[in-house]
Amino acid sequence: MGLGCMNLPHRYNDAALIMNTAIDQGINYFDTADLYDKGKNEELIGKFLKEHNKRSDIIIASKVGNAFNYEDDDVKWDPSRAHILSSVKESLRRLGTDYLDLYMLHGGMIEDNKDETIDAFNTLKRDGLIRTYGISSIRPNVIDYYLNHSDIDVVMMQFNMIDNRPEMLTEAIAAHDVKILARGPVMKGLLTDNYAEVIDRKFKDGVMDYSREELTETLTKAAQDAPLTESAIRYLLNQPVASIVSGASSVDQLTTNLAHYEQVSNSKTTTRDHFKDLDYKDHLS
Known part of the structure; x- marks a missing residue:
């Protein structure tokens, strides 16, 4: 499991406690992005790594592609070479390190000048500022282009029992010896014991191909087989993923996720059969 840092508390001491707990429990992959809290998330991680002398123990991933400023909420998509080469320096400064283990494009559209983006990442890798990219x-369609025209090491996707669309891409990704990072393993809390509350709070109109009624019925049936979070983790462990990137905004949330992870046996049984088979319908060509 990896630690998704996007929802770390703004208060440093609270965030540091989560990160320290993660390391103590064997987590060594921290995932952030320059866009998260406009760089402050990277600063939290950088301060922690410096104060605790943990840089060599942690695989740090950050992301780039969104141009923002500190005065307003305006964010513009910018995958240009110039933006990437400039942004990496700021991320390195905030994180207090001279290299990133992994640097990812934070999105991507087929209309982008993708060759220019690829050239920027290759330049950073050649110069030693990043070790891998994805x-x-x-x-x-974007994933396919990068698989066939770049040396990416990683594709990160939302991947869980509800949003199981990545199943249609896993073979192609594996064929290029590229690893999958699975984000959103519990689908914003739907795949937890609190699913009814989460539906009321976040998904009153349903989600994806599920109406609210279908979502409630499906999760209720799945929960009768096994704890939903445990099933969600087991599902991903049975998929070709390199890391399950799970966010945490409190130590309790982190330790609960880890407890479910530790309870997962080598059994191939999951509650996957309760869920619809979904495919990507847009951005196919």
Whole structure:
């Protein structure tokens, strides 16, 4: 399991406690992005790594592609070479390190000048500022282009029993010896024991191909087989994923996720059969 840092508390001491607990429990992959809290998330991680002398123990991933400023909420997509080469320096400064283990494009569209983006990442890798690179995307056409025209090491996708669309891409990704990072393993809390409350709070109109009624019925049936979070983790462990990137906004949330992870046996049984088979319908060509 990896630690998704996006929802770390803004208060440093609270965030540091979560990160320290993660390391103590064997987590060594921290996932952030320059866009998260406009760089402050990277600063939290950088301060922690410096104060605790943990840089050599942690695989750090960050993301790039969104141009933002500190005065307003305006964010513009910018996958240009110039933006990437400039942004990496700021991420390195905030994180207090001279290299990133993994640098990902934070999105991507087929209309982008993708060759320019690829050239920027290759330049950073050649110069030693990053060790590997990849993309965080749910667009099949974009993923396909990078698989066939770049040396990406990683594709990050939302991947869980509800959003199981990545199943249609796993073989193609594996054929290029590219690893999958699975984000959103519990689908914003739906795949937890609190699913009814989460539906009321976040998904009153349903989600994806599920109406609210279908979602409630499906999760209720699945929960009768096994704890939903445990099933969600087991499902991903049975998929060709390199890491399950799970966010945590408190130590309790982190330890609960880890407890479910530790309870998962080598059994191939999951509650996957309760869920619809979904495919990507957009961005296919």
